[in-house]
Amino acid sequence: MDIAASTLEAALRELPELPTPVSSWRVETGPDSTDDPAVWVWAMLEDDEVEFVKRSRLRAMIRDLVEKKTDSSTLVYVRFRGASEVENAA
Numbered sequence: 681m682d683i684a685a686s687t688l689e690a691a692l693r694e695l696p697e698l699p700t701p702v703s704s705w706r707v708e709t710g711p712d713s714t715d716d717p718a719v720w721v722w723a724m725l726e727d728d729e730v731e732f733v734k735r736s737r738l739r740a741m742i743r744d745l746v747e748k749k750t751d752s753s754t755l756v757y758v759r760f761r762g763a764s765e766v767e768n769a770a
Contacts, residue, residue: 685709699734701726718755719746728762
């Protein structure tokens with residue numbers, strides 16, 4: 681995989697019409713525990729309570745974008761953090 685995490689993060693910031701507001705993104709790339717190429721994306725949500733359907737749509741948007749920017753063998757791991765988790769981590 682020859683794409684930088686910063687490039688993916690910039691592309692995520694450009695996603696139009698997100699189903700729920702995202703305050704920031706965190707992206708890491710590298711081999712996963714089975715040594716397969718992988719991308720980890722953390723979406724820092726502006727709300728704590730987000731409907732399952734909205735999270736599912738956002739997850740699909742993230743995976744689609746990453747899969748378009750990388751090759752098909754790259755695994756995409758998506759995680760969400762609510763506003764209170766982000767505030768507590770700061």
